[in-house]
Amino acid sequence: MNVRVLGCSGAISSGGEDAGDPGGTTALLVDHDIMIDAGTGVAVLSDDELARIDHVFLTHSHLDHLAFLPLMIDAVGDARDAPLTVHASRATLDILQAHIFNNLIWPDFTRIPSPDAPGVRFEAFETGERFMLDGRTVTALPARHTVPSMGFAVSSAQGCLAFSGDTTTNPAFWAAVCVLPGLRHVIVETAFPDAQIALAHAAHHYCPTLIADDLRGVQMNAELLISHLKPPHGAQILKELRAALPHVSLRALRAGEVLTL
Numbered sequence: 001m002n003v004r005v006l007g008c009s010g011a012i013s014s015g016g017e018d019a020g021d022p023g024g025t026t027a028l029l030v031d032h033d034i035m036i037d038a039g040t041g042v043a044v045l046s047d048d049e050l051a052r053i054d055h056v057f058l059t060h061s062h063l064d065h066l067a068f069l070p071l072m073i074d075a076v077g078d079a080r081d082a083p084l085t086v087h088a089s090r091a092t093l094d095i096l097q098a099h100i101f102n103n104l105i106w107p108d109f110t111r112i113p114s115p116d117a118p119g120v121r122f123e124a125f126e127t128g129e130r131f132m133l134d135g136r137t138v139t140a141l142p143a144r145h146t147v148p149s150m151g152f153a154v155s156s157a158q159g160c161l162a163f164s165g166d167t168t169t170n171p172a173f174w175a176a177v178c179v180l181p182g183l184r185h186v187i188v189e190t191a192f193p194d195a196q197i198a199l200a201h202a203a204h205h206y207c208p209t210l211i212a213d214d215l216r217g218v219q220m221n222a223e224l225l226i227s228h229l230k231p232p233h234g235a236q237i238l239k240e241l242r243a244a245l246p247h248v249s250l251r252a253l254r255a256g257e258v259l260t261l
């Protein structure tokens with residue numbers, strides 16, 4: 001199983017800072033057919049690569065995680081003979097239907113080209129549930145954000161990768177993650193530096209101090225890959241994480257890298 005990082009930035013940015021290369025906003029491609037989130041990182045995919053994606057799992061409804069989903073559904077319609085399946089919590093799917101696929105912001109592709117053969121179908125997927133496809137398993141993990149949110153674990157026979165999605169203080173995520181068999185990598189968001197801890201609390205994101213608090217006492221033999229860095233603060237956030245977690249292997253996740261499991 002290959003997990004290709006299409007984008008992992010906390011905002012669109014032309015780069016120029018030294019915290020890796022986060023690319024566009026969040027999107028991860030698992031092999032050729034499963035995508036996790038559909039932020040602006042999706043723009044690096046070719047038409048053929050886009051058309052081969054059968055399943056999209058969404059952590060939550062914020063634009064930086066789904067901006068390219070409506071455009072992608074429209075773009076691949078002629079090249080596909082089956083609808084794209086979007087897996088997300090019922091609460092997130094209801095938000096998508098009401099606020100995006102509402103024939104105002106974007107056509108309701110759950111009913112066009114026709115209700116019998118639509119461009120997209122929605123499948124509710126709740127925390128704790130599993131989805132299995134061709135030797136790979138996606139498991140929904142708990143998250144705590146300003147809107148209904150979840151993380152995901154993706155695993156194959158060779159190993160497991162966990163992804164926090166957008167979250168703030170979240171002991172339930174780490175309790176679920178540290179017992180995952182074959183855990184190799186944890187992609188965890190850290191949107192803000194400690195100087196913005198008030199903003200981290202208000203926006204329900206992590207800052208280094210909040211992650212260090214959550215990891216106290218957690219036994220885990222996996223590499224932390226830091227995502228969702230807000231571009232002007234990337235280097236500072238990493239410096240603070242390394243100081244707060246001196247015994248943890250961590251680095252910035254980079255757009256374009258492929259994690260093989």
Ligand SMILES: [Zn+2]
Nearest residue numbers: 060062145166
């Ligand atoms: Zn968010």
Ligand SMILES: [Zn+2]
Nearest residue numbers: 062064065166
């Ligand atoms: Zn986000």
